[in-house]
Amino acid sequence: MSEQLFWNDEMETRSMEEIQETQWHKLQMQMQYIYDESPDFYRPQFKRIGVHPQDIHSFEDFRTLPIMRNKEMDREAQLKSMERYGHSYGTYLCAPLKDVTHIYCTSGTSGEPSFYTFTESDLKINDECWARTFWRAGIRPGDTVLHGFGLSMWSAGIPVVRALAAMGARPIAAGAEGGIERMLMFARLTKPTALVGTPSLAEYIIEKCPEILGYPASELGIKTLLVAGAPGAGLPEVRQRITEGFGGAKLFDSAQGAWGLGNVSCDSEEYQGMHVVSPEHCIWTDLVDPNSKEPVPLENGAVGEGVITAFDHQAGPPFRYSFGDTLQLFTEPCSCGAPGWRFKILGRVDDLLNVKGIKVYPAAVRNIINSFAPRTTGEMRIVVDAPPPAVKPPLKIKVEYGAGLSESEIENLRTELISRLKNRLRFTAVLEMVAPDSLERSTLKGKRIEKTYESTVSKEG
Ligand SMILES: [Zn+2]
Incomplete structure (x- = not known):
């Protein structure tokens, strides 16, 4: 049988x-x-x-x-x-x-x-x-x-x-x-x-x-x-x-x-x-x-x-x-x-960015930024001016600093972050340090990339 x-x-x-x-x-x-x-x-x-x-x-x-x-x-x-x-x-x-x-x-x-x-x-x-x-x-x-x-x-x-x-x-x-x-x-x-x-x-x-x-x-x-x-x-x-x-x-x-x-x-x-x-x-x-x-x-x-x-x-x-x-x-x-x-x-799906031959995972960037909490809120956006995956260096990132930091502390944080990103993920970043809670919190999905080439109207709605 x-x-x-x-x-x-x-x-x-x-x-x-x-x-x-x-x-x-x-x-x-x-x-x-x-x-x-x-x-x-x-x-x-x-x-x-x-x-x-x-x-x-x-x-x-x-x-x-x-x-x-x-x-x-x-x-x-x-x-x-x-x-x-x-x-x-x-x-x-x-x-x-x-x-x-x-x-x-x-x-x-x-x-x-x-x-x-x-x-x-x-x-x-x-x-x-x-x-x-x-x-x-x-x-x-x-x-x-x-x-x-x-x-x-x-x-x-x-x-x-x-x-x-x-x-x-x-x-x-x-x-x-x-x-x-x-x-x-x-x-x-x-x-x-x-x-x-x-x-x-x-x-x-x-x-x-x-x-x-x-x-x-x-x-x-x-x-x-x-x-x-x-x-x-x-x-x-x-x-x-x-x-x-x-x-x-x-x-x-x-x-x-x-x-x-x-x-x-x-x-x-x-x-x-x-x-x-x-x-x-x-x-x-x-x-x-x-x-x-x-x-x-x-x-x-x-x-x-x-x-x-x-x-x-x-x-x-x-x-x-x-x-x-x-x-x-x-x-x-x-x-x-x-x-x-x-x-x-x-x-x-995250494997989308390619900064001059260097693969950048937005999740990995976020992890590094998170690791600086509470000096950061963990909220960030990678700003891309053209459709991914290819991104022209340096990679632009908005980072929310944590509450209560002085101007010089924010500057130190920026320098440390740039160096950590370079050491760990091998790409050069320019960081725009933004105030806590200034980046929009997405309820539908965690947004890590801001696409300046698209209209700002969300497709998710
Ligand atoms: Zn089969």
Whole structure:
């Protein structure tokens, strides 16, 4: 008897027409749900643009909605919910707190952790999406799986351990926090046939195994590696290094977002991107132009900023959420024969500035400016006079100084900032020091770039 192809044959072999029908049905319910249950976050955003969920009559209408969530908006929503409700789970929390049964955190953008919330039903979706992912990566019930993601942080921690157990596999929750020696000791003692972790962990095991266990990683008996959390598995040289280092093990790449909404690469010789494995739970492959935020036609090879919407999530559902990744969509059938759409993650949308050959990430600039708080407020704008990515040096940046600084202190701050930016990020900046609270606070998305060549009217409204 031949083995089934997928974890959930019925759901994973459906045609795109069937999938889209289900998506549209669930989308309408989810829009109404977040509108009703999120009076401080989603509903005001609908109101601001004068749209009610019932005005959305098609998928095309839905695609014209602005981005409604991203990391920076999450941060604001967390501060607000702390103020209003005494918890940091964000004003986008749509379910009653008593129904939230799982919380994990990520490191967040500002040093304080960001929390993500799950109800029991959300966790069941997590389990199902991961089970489909594991199955496609060759992990089966009864397999011993070494878990090497960070356990205390991130969606790939406890939720993945739980999902492995739920599908009937045996997770060995070594966790990245335990360090490489412990991880390898666990591997020696439990003889896992699969490893889940970051690509850099896989590479580190190859490097350290001979020293710690006295034999190479190829003798660990690991036949499957499922990696996530960083690019790597899609790069031919990394791929080759890892598969060879583990004695010909198979390597699969996965991206689940923050909500465990599965995607996994396949076994094709050449990397084909990641298959969307749970399209009835979410839309992963909606694309907008990174500058105009207008919808990009969803055709084979299309490139744009990825916008994710989950349908069934109750606790803190992502709806038109941008992770800030640039995706490439593939709608044509894959050489592996699995149906459905795929995508590749091409990089960060932020990776937009190129100052005379030096790549400048606005997020990195902001981090440096933030690190001078309270002498800065952390608020800044990079001013560009022509469409990015190419920017003529020196890079112009407006920086808000902190309250109570004297003129000479502001001047010292300017000099220090210029030198820190030069040392750390290798570009020369001219800084305009502006008063605290003088830069407009954006409610829709964290604005880091001011485009003087565009009209000042915001496109977001
Ligand atoms: Zn494939």
